[in-house]
Amino acid sequence: MRAMTTWNVYLAGEIHSDWREQIVSAARAANLPLDFQTPVTDHGASDDAGDVLGAEDDPFWKDHKSAKVNAIRTRRLIDRADVVVVRFGEKYKQWNAAFDAGYAAALNKPIITLHPPEHRHALKEVDAAALAVAETPGQVVEILRYVTTK
Amino acid sequence: MRAMTTWNVYLAGEIHSDWREQIVSAARAANLPLDFQTPVTDHGASDDAGDVLGAEDDPFWKDHKSAKVNAIRTRRLIDRADVVVVRFGEKYKQWNAAFDAGYAAALNKPIITLHPPEHRHALKEVDAAALAVAETPGQVVEILRYVTTK
Amino acid sequence: MRAMTTWNVYLAGEIHSDWREQIVSAARAANLPLDFQTPVTDHGASDDAGDVLGAEDDPFWKDHKSAKVNAIRTRRLIDRADVVVVRFGEKYKQWNAAFDAGYAAALNKPIITLHPPEHRHALKEVDAAALAVAETPGQVVEILRYVTTK
Amino acid sequence: MRAMTTWNVYLAGEIHSDWREQIVSAARAANLPLDFQTPVTDHGASDDAGDVLGAEDDPFWKDHKSAKVNAIRTRRLIDRADVVVVRFGEKYKQWNAAFDAGYAAALNKPIITLHPPEHRHALKEVDAAALAVAETPGQVVEILRYVTTK
Amino acid sequence: MRAMTTWNVYLAGEIHSDWREQIVSAARAANLPLDFQTPVTDHGASDDAGDVLGAEDDPFWKDHKSAKVNAIRTRRLIDRADVVVVRFGEKYKQWNAAFDAGYAAALNKPIITLHPPEHRHALKEVDAAALAVAETPGQVVEILRYVTTK
Amino acid sequence: MRAMTTWNVYLAGEIHSDWREQIVSAARAANLPLDFQTPVTDHGASDDAGDVLGAEDDPFWKDHKSAKVNAIRTRRLIDRADVVVVRFGEKYKQWNAAFDAGYAAALNKPIITLHPPEHRHALKEVDAAALAVAETPGQVVEILRYVTTK
Amino acid sequence: MRAMTTWNVYLAGEIHSDWREQIVSAARAANLPLDFQTPVTDHGASDDAGDVLGAEDDPFWKDHKSAKVNAIRTRRLIDRADVVVVRFGEKYKQWNAAFDAGYAAALNKPIITLHPPEHRHALKEVDAAALAVAETPGQVVEILRYVTTK
Amino acid sequence: MRAMTTWNVYLAGEIHSDWREQIVSAARAANLPLDFQTPVTDHGASDDAGDVLGAEDDPFWKDHKSAKVNAIRTRRLIDRADVVVVRFGEKYKQWNAAFDAGYAAALNKPIITLHPPEHRHALKEVDAAALAVAETPGQVVEILRYVTTK
Secondary structure, X not given: OOOOOOEEEEEEEOOOOOHXXXXXXXXXXXXXXXXXXXXXXXXXXXXXOOHHHOOOOOHHHHHHHHHHHHHHHHXXXXXXXXXXXXXXXXXXXXXXXXXXXXXXXXXXXXXXXXXXXXXXXXXXXXXXXXXXXXXXXXXXXXXXHHHHHO | OOOOOOEEEEEEEOOOOOHHHHHHHHHHHOOOOEEXXXXXXXXXXXXXXXXXXXXXXXXXXXXXXXXXXXXXXXXXXXXXXXXXXXXXXOOOOOHHHHHHHHHHHHOOOOEEEEOOHHHOOOOHHHHHOOOEEEOOHHHHHHHHHHHHHO | OOOOOOEEEEEEEOXXXXXXXXXXXXXXHOOOOEEEEOOOOOHHHHHXXXXXXXXXXXXXXXXXXXXXXXXXXXHHHHHHOOEEEEEOOOOOOOHHHHHHHHHHHHOOOOEEEEOOHHHOOOOHHXXXXXXXXXXXHHHHHHHHHHHHHO | OOXXXXXXXXXXEOOXXXXXXXXXXXXXXXXXXXXXXXOOOOHHHHHOOOHHHOOOOOHHHHXXXXXXXXXXXXXXXXXXXXXXXXXXXXXXXXXXXXXXXXXXXXXOOOEEEEOOHHHOOOOHHHHHOOXXXXXXXXXXXXXXXXXXXX | OOOOOXXXXXXXXXXXXXXXHHHHHHHHHOOOOEEEEOOOOOHHHHHOOOHHHOOOOOHHHHHHHHHHHHHXXXXXXXXXOOEEEEEOOOOXXXXXXXXXXXXXXXXXXXXXXXXXXXXXXXXXXXXXXXXXXXXXXXXXXXXXXXXXXX | OOOOOOEEEEEEEOXXXXXXXXXXXXXXXXXXXXXXXXXXXXXXXXXXXXXXXOOOOXXXXXXXXXXXXXXXXHHHHHHHOOEEEEEOOOOOOOHHHHHHHHHHHHOOOOEEEEOOHHHOOOOHHHHHOOOEEEOOHHHHHHHHHHHHHO | OOOOXXXXXXXXXXXXXXXXXXXXXXXXXXXXXXXXXXXXXXXXHHHOOOXXXXXXXXHHHHHHHXXXXXXXXXXXXXXXXXXXXEEOOOOOOOHHHHHHHHHHHHOOOOEEEEOOHXXXXXXXXXXXXXXXXXXXXXXXXXXXXHHHHO | OOOOOOEEEEEEEOOOOOHHHXXXXXXXXXXXXEEEEOOOOOHHHHHOOOHHHOOOOOHHHHHHHHHHHHHHHHHHHHHHOOEEEEEOOOOOOOHHHHHHHHHHXXXXXXXXXXXXXHHXXXXXXXXXXXXXXXXXXXXXXXXXXXHXXX
16 A cells, blocks of 8 residues: 655755765656655855845855745745655765754654764764664665655 | 545554455445555564664664654654544554554544454543544444545 | 635534525636535434444433544544634524634634624624624625635 | 642633632632633623723624623633633523634643533534533532642 | 745735736746735725625724735735745835735745835844845746746 | 733834833733833844844845844744734834734734724734724723733 | 753653652652653542543443543643653553653653563554653653753 | 843853853853753763663664753753754864754744854855854853843
């Protein structure tokens, strides 16, 4: 008995590798009943998202405007997600990924974290709020397959 | 006047008898406007649901991982259900069934319990939170038929 | 610019006159984007709704069982309604109508009351929680037409 | 082990008999840890509550203004109540009592109804949402005593 | 990867210029996945919305009835919106626009304000609750395009 | 029977007249069980509230920072209020007053508006969401006295 | 730095051993800032809690009435708890314990389970929703000491 | 007019410098009406918080247990906070700080971030959800002083 017609899966976090594409293509190959949503993953476009509202001299306010425009998208998509996958990569601070995880946790959304084992200690609070901790995109797909089609 | 296009009915609890199949087949035969959702009812698969994330030596953690993976499914389905049916069978502790009933009650979901009369005293707190207490799958179908098509 | 694809309108209250049919037929004639939901309006069926779960000697418990079975339907429909219309007729106590209005008010649902002018003083608390107070089904249809298609 | 320092009990409904005084005096005599709140029970004052904001020619608007002023009090007190007792008396429509019960039910407040047996059928939907159905103020006090001090 | 099938965008505020038409036509030209909802923008119809429920001598109550009928529409549409755009024009008090913005903010809806630069100081509290502050309809369309299709 | 130990009353809106002092001193003279909270009413201090975080060249960002600092206070106080009084004065746009009213309305807080009769038409949407519409501080005190001590 | 003045701890579940007394006395000996609340733990009184409302011939309805009276207490105490401890003992079905855990989980309350290791597999879904899994009352006290006073 | 008797301020984030002590001692010196709450800031104790529940061989599960025990404290304190201050220091990933900020944001808590300017770009999403962005503990104290005592 399939679980539900379609699940919304939001893919949050790191934007410097192709983990989203791996998950989406594997899910499509398996014909899983999943709709994927993502933040804007074009780094430059994301950083400049607020520029259309007027240029800023101070980089703090440029960042501020762009971060808020991006939040229009990210918060609505987390609100509507059935599952939130949060990826932490090898590099960078990725505080926005952890922020999204906290936001999703407070909304009681099921969270799957995806990160290499060396981040386990640093991510223990985030993992403690997750319902699954994966190391590879393939594991995420397996969990989603099990959850939605078993 | 029909009540609503389609109702989501989540069938929680005991997985060792064919009560779900009885309800679903009777509902389909009567062409009721119902979508049924269930937990994973393959006992072995459910117990091993977390194994894809890595094997565990300690059975507590194996259980823990699997229970959380299953929770991705069960909590979202309860969240989205219009009615939650909770079955308590003859055997086993079935604490997860009572847990799901409590979870559904706090979300103000209409609950139908399904159990033999000999469990009535032990289930009095759960039945007190239910809107219907049935003894047979046929009664559940009759209630759902009445609620959705009368 | 039309307001929204379709609105769910729940028609609560009195079941001894044809006010629901008047509203529904007028809305259909005007092709309004409305889905109507109602409680079970067959008085006998409603009173006996719990009998399928077993007969009761004590009329209090017979009523209790039936009222709960009906609540499976009424509460979910109020939860999902975009507008709740509550009709108070000439006769009977109709406490369930006022109960539904209170329930809808706490959920912040827009309420339209429908009752003859002689009930105005007795219904002042309910009317105070309503966004419109109508005397005729035709007025309800006009309000719904305005709200959804202007 | 006492349950909680103090419980807020809101006494809703009929204002033409001394049932509130009976409950409050018995609770005080028993030194129960209860704070009682009530609507304004002076019928004339309640009907004229809005007059300070300006007189109205139309009795509908006079009622409307007064009902809203009273709602400032009643809704906040229901919001803050740990238990809501709703009394239905022998006379009048008492739709505001049923409205308050519905409002409390949607907020998931424990409800105790208090009414004579002859209203049982007419109040079945309200009683179905209650956690206790009493016929006398003394029974209400016993329930509150048990709940808060046993 | 597109973000979500369709977004509901509620266009609140000023009704004396064609800013809504500019946004809608540009969005349609760009084939953006947006459904637009609006209040009733026919000023006369809006002012008279309550007249069908009976004429009023006192202009305060005429306004009151109409404002409530309009609220049936505006509150449901804000409740269901994914994004709320609030326009403040050159003239009039436009307190209803600010009221809608506050209502949307408390519901945690993403808000885009649209107003000329000379209102910046007077609107600083509203802008502080917004995720984007635009000066032209074209900027609003660009933000919506970015948010929903990038 | 007094209604509740103490009520929190938030006095929102216009800061250029002494209406708050009139309400507070009258309430104290009458020994009413009220705690009053207010926004920062020192106009200059309010406009400069963000300056301690660093000066801004662009007046928009100066306003933005100050408005957000003020929002720390105003939103928490509205969240905790039992009643919100919103004053609209003779002058200025006062969009923040209307914003606060909308915010309070979405949180289902009882609202009392206070404004001269000439603003009635422009404030009809705000008044429609209020439970009392007053013209003088004395009327507000009378309503609060009635609500909390009758 | 102490964490908070006082924490409310609700002790749910098994009533046939002295685990509550062990926790409370150890907490008092250590002067921990804890207020403990419990269900009625007098088994006979709990089973007969509804009798004051009138005797019942049918044991199902006797149970039903008593379970609802007890729910007045248990649900309010869970609603107000900062931490919920749920004990599963050696015997009985204890479905009410699991129900309370589910109820607390849906309200996002921190849960500490307390049970012997042999129940680990049967309680895996409940433990998966807990923030701590203890085997002895002493461990519960240690966790509470750490959480509230470290 | 002071704003509210006492405000709960939760100090989240970095635990390797004395920023909390600076804020608390300055607030006390100024006699501000603030109660401060913190996570456990003893790094070793925090890492070992779960050990009382039994030792773990696998460092992942040791971390997991401790993180959950700490979450009993941190989530309740965020739930009860009036303001959440989140500090990001010079070193470490500090994903738990960003997680707490996201959690607080979803609960609509006013957030003050505290970090050096070089983290501005990396923290733009977190800062975009904050109502104040400070660089020094002294600025945080000034904001809290203004918000609670002006």
